Amino acid sequence: MGEKTMPITGGCLCGAVRYEAGEPPHRVEYCHCRMCQKNTGSAFAVSAAIRADSFRITSGEPKFYKSSEILERGFCANCGSGLMARYFDPDHPYVWVAVGTLDHPEDTPPTQHFGIESQVPWLTIDDDLPRARSEDDPDFIAAQTAAEHDQD
Numbered sequence: 001m002g003e004k005t006m007p008i009t010g011g012c013l014c015g016a017v018r019y020e021a022g023e024p025p026h027r028v029e030y031c032h033c034r035m036c037q038k039n040t041g042s043a044f045a046v047s048a049a050i051r052a053d054s055f056r057i058t059s060g061e062p063k064f065y066k067s068s069e070i071l072e073r074g075f076c077a078n079c080g081s082g083l084m085a086r087y088f089d090p091d092h093p094y095v096w097v098a099v100g101t102l103d104h105p106e107d108t109p110p111t112q113h114f115g116i117e118s119q120v121p122w123l124t125i126d127d128d129l130p131r132a133r134s135e136d137d138p139d140f141i142a143a144q145t146a147a148e149h150d151q152d
Ligand SMILES: [Zn+2]
Pocket: 012, 013, 014, 015, 016, 017, 076, 077, 078, 079, 080, 081
């Protein structure tokens, strides 16, 4: 990804919400956590961490849903496409963008699996990428615990 200098662009299924970023992603990962499964309706999410100060919405306005104490997830209110997640902490350096909504997802291959403890057993992973459990990320555990309490 290093030599790519073109801005990243993407948008939702219906085209109402469009975004761009001036820098390539810092990291791209599969996430198998339960929150991403629910949010995408799929077995896992593929998300790219993009510097928040290089990311901007260029048309439309995503609607946001607070999915945990630390972040909210943005989606198109017209077509329902999940687009992004952003942190409430204004100093957090990254937003997470749904790789499937990029105009060129082929340019941003994932380099690791996260939330591997929730991997569905019928999904065969045949790559050699690193696999991390959610408890390896203290921020994630704090968020998930808070989200579970919200459901009580
Ligand atoms: Zn849309």
